[in-house]
Amino acid sequence: MPEAPEVAALAGDLKQRIGGRVVERLDVPAFAALKTVALQSAELRGRRVDDVGRHGKFLDLRLGGDHLIVHLARAGWITWREETPRTPPRPGRGPLAARLVLAEEDEAPAGCLDVTEAGTKKSLALYLVSDPAEVPGIARIGPDPLGPSFTLESFEGILAGAGRAQIKGVLRDQSLMAGIGNAYSDEILHAARMSPFKPAAMGHDDARRLHEALTGTLREAAERAAGLSAASLKREKKRGLRVHGRAGEACPVCGDVIRQVVFADSSLQYCPACQTGGTVLADRGMSRLLK
Incomplete structure (x- = not known):
């Protein structure tokens, strides 16, 4: 997508x-x-x-x-x-x-x-x-993370309002913030070294780290894509992804094996060493919410 x-x-x-x-x-x-x-x-x-x-x-x-x-x-x-x-x-x-x-x-x-x-x-x-x-x-669309008004303060307000909802889903909720889908939510959480199942309501330091990862990941992707023809955009997106769609490959940061959690109609990818303290998440229903 x-x-x-x-x-x-x-x-x-x-x-x-x-x-x-x-x-x-x-x-x-x-x-x-x-x-x-x-x-x-x-x-x-x-x-x-x-x-x-x-x-x-x-x-x-x-x-x-x-x-x-x-x-x-x-x-x-x-x-x-x-x-x-x-x-x-x-x-x-x-x-x-x-x-x-x-x-x-x-x-x-x-x-x-x-x-x-x-x-x-x-x-x-x-x-x-x-x-x-x-x-x-x-x-009903939320604020654009690539826009100037998407500040840390506004982001912390979004997280606080989402409460115990899992952060992976919060990042993808278009009514909370616009334009992030399955791929970049995986990339953002990997860059932030954060579990996809972590509750959205988090401390200031975690929120700041996630905000930096979010804006940085999207801006880097936008810079790579700028000026490319429509025919080249899919290839460039795939080339720039570190964990999404790369289950079974080595994490480019730590070398651990990238894992995935499969749902009914989608999946997520993550690095256990970088994001979950080494814990391999079996599935959404049985895995613990990692803090």
């Missing part, structure tokens, strides 16, 4: 490619992906792409006063195509969820953005709205 650093870089890449361009049409062959009905895709014809930004993990294409919001979910992505297929896509079960076609202009050939989602479980979502706050996920 693309998280804040990748979505920020993706927004920058798209802004460079399609900023100021005119929309010819928006095709949505995956009807279930479009979650709104107030604005119709046909209304976008002739609109210019005024800006491309983000809200946490949500990508925001501003089109003449309205917004095309894209949430890529776990397996979604956006690909730029220099050549646009002559015929609109047909509804089906393929990976293509939507296609934004840009009109040919004097100094710019026609092209299109393909919004795709791999796999059979479809969670990708599109919203056509006049205000991003109309999207439920954006309306």
Whole structure:
């Protein structure tokens, strides 16, 4: 799943490619992906792409006063195509969820953005709205850890409010802080040398260490991703990960074996020596909350 650093870089890449361009049409062959009905895709014809930004993990294409919001979910992505297929896509079960076609202009050939989602479980979502706050996920979104207002003081307030909730889940809760997913929460906790099952309500020193790890990890990832094309972002994210997705490999810090805890629909990875005092966590239900 693309998280804040990748979505920020993706927004920058798209802004460079399609900023100021005119929309010819928006095709949505995956009807279930479009979650709104107030604005119709046909209304976008002739609109210019005024800006491309983000809200946490949500990508925001501003089109003449309205917004095309894209949430890529776990397996979604956006690909730029220099050549646009002559015929609109047909509804089906393929990976293509939507296609934004840009009109040919004097100094710019026609092209299109393909919004795709791999796999059979479809969670990708599109919203056509006049205000991003109309999207439920954006309306309840928490502060952005990459923003200047995400101070240690504000972070400690979030942790205190979460109480005994496990810190791994708190980091991923988009209503508490925006843009962190499964991968970077693993990376942040490894950098902070902290158990994923530690309660969120913690002392000042632990909170400061976690805040430094959180902001540092995301900023480093954002710097690595900045300026990269959409085609390169996934590879760069994977290359920069130290523990996530690396179960069975050696920890780059201490050399211990990276372990994982598997849940019904996801997993987490951690280093026992760095994060849990050498204790191997069997699973979420049986493992102790490590302080």
